[in-house]
Amino acid sequence: MIPFLDLKAQYASIKEEVDAAALRVLASTQYVLGEEVAAFEKEFATYCQARHAIAVNTGTSALHLALLAADIGPGDEVITVPFTFVASVSAICYTGARPVFVDIEPTTFTMDPAKLEAAITSRTKAIMPVHLYGQMADMTPIMEIAARHGIPVIEDACQAHGAEYHGKRAGSIGVSGCFSFYPGKNLGACGEGGLAVTNDDATAAKIRMLRDWGQEQRYHHTLKGFNYRMDGIQGAILRVKLRHLEKWTEARRTNARLYTTLLKNVEAVAAPTEAADRRHVYHIYAVRSDDREALRQSLDAAGIATGLHYPIPVHLQKAHADLGHRKGDFPVSEQVASEVLSVPLYPELTSEQIATVVDAIAEATTAKPARAALRVG
Structure with missing residues (x-):
């Protein structure tokens, strides 16, 4: 039998490192966010050539918060592709916005820039290309079209850890980029996990608040937020795996x-x-x-x-x-x-x-x- 994926083989190759990382968190009792998650955020931001990284509980949550940070809400439209995992579209729907589709290129399976502009209306408030199967969308024409219309681009990079376009890492080109650390991903947690990267200070601050009940500081709720925090053990394990x-x-x-x-x-x-x-x-x-x-x-x-x-x-x-x-x-x-x-x-x-x-x-x-x-x- 040849399995589709062999997580047991991966774990066996790094077992001592992973076990030590998990035990370190257990001993620290920093089970939610904490020092390990903060360190992983810095390391993954550097890996993605981005200034900020905000760790959350799933890739879907990262997409949801990136959209909210771009002020997407009811009555708005977000352009994406229909050939993707349903979470791409669900995150748009969570904001109350309407997903609008453009078709994909037949070779790369990513957003067809030639069909993008025709889908833009006065209600379009974001464009979300999906970097599918590990390959980035054709970002130069997408970004040029977005810039002409003053529309932010949010990268769904949930399948594209370390992918590059003209030497730029996935997640570093749009206003933000979102990753999933579901166990089967190229960089997978031992459970659920996600993260958003951005080079924009205001976007980072807003996502950081939104993931933790909208708190600017403890019990000071500036925004109506969510409980989307990453577990400390996942942050520690992802730090180990990032090195590999x-x-x-x-x-x-x-x-x-x-x-x-x-x-x-x-x-x-x-x-x-x-x-x-x-x-x-x-x-x-x-x-x-x-x-x-x-x-x-x-x-x-x-x-x-x-x-x-x-x-x-x-x-x-x-x-x-x-x-x-x-x-x-x-x-x-x-x-x-x-x-x-x-x-x-x-x-x-x-x-x-x-x-x-x-x-x-x-x-x-x-x-x-x-x-x-x-x-x-």
């Missing part, structure tokens, strides 16, 4: 390159595309197949776990039927959603396991086995 993140990222990129090389011999399946001006960190390695379900079943029978990210675009989800969209409104998102299949990719995955996955894909699609192209050692 670049090594893990390069291992992911190496494994992705091997997948892409081997899949060149499998005509029935398309490998993902890494844009020339970007650093893809491969949170997900999603191939495309015209017969995705048959391929999924075949890999499952071969003992290879897969994932679907995401089979139904948000505009077609029952929970968001109130937005009034129909099938055909965003054809690129709909086609991609029907074709993508995520295959195992993580730092501990071996080259032999990758070859096994590709051979199984080749067999399922009656294509030529790819193992002969593999050179180990």
Whole structure:
């Protein structure tokens, strides 16, 4: 069996460091926020090339507070994409604003800048591109359009820890950027966690208050806030994992390159595309197949776990039927959603396991086995 993700292998490789960090927090009794969270904020801000980082309990909370810090509220519109995890849209809805969709590019699966300007109205108060699967959206034209209209850009970087666009790190380009530390992410907590980064002092101060009941100081509630604080143990563990993140990222990129090389011999399946001006960190390695379900079943029978990210675009989800969209409104998102299949990719995955996955894909699609192209050692 080849698992989709192997968190046990990751934990085993850093067990002593993680255990010591958790015990350090238990001994300190700083269970909520505290020194470990504050230190992680500084370290992650530096990693993202940003001035400020504010740690919260989930990536969804980070998006919610970043939107509120941009003064988004009822009657406003926020532009994003329909091909994303539902939390991107839910965070917009939490503010009372209305999500407005633009379709994605067929190669990168990120916001299509050519379709952005037509979606802007007098009610548009923010643009939220999603850096999907570990690759950043095409930020230069997005930022240029936003600047022409005086609209802030909030980056949904929940899947893009360490991703780059023209040398700039995810989260550092817009007014703020938001990350998730759900366990399966490239930088994952041992539980839930999230964070917002920003270079704007006022935005940082507002998010910091909003996460902790709107307090400017204890029991002085300046804003109507939330209980979105990060646990001390998560902050300590994330500090440990952050020290390993670049090594893990390069291992992911190496494994992705091997997948892409081997899949060149499998005509029935398309490998993902890494844009020339970007650093893809491969949170997900999603191939495309015209017969995705048959391929999924075949890999499952071969003992290879897969994932679907995401089979139904948000505009077609029952929970968001109130937005009034129909099938055909965003054809690129709909086609991609029907074709993508995520295959195992993580730092501990071996080259032999990758070859096994590709051979199984080749067999399922009656294509030529790819193992002969593999050179180990």
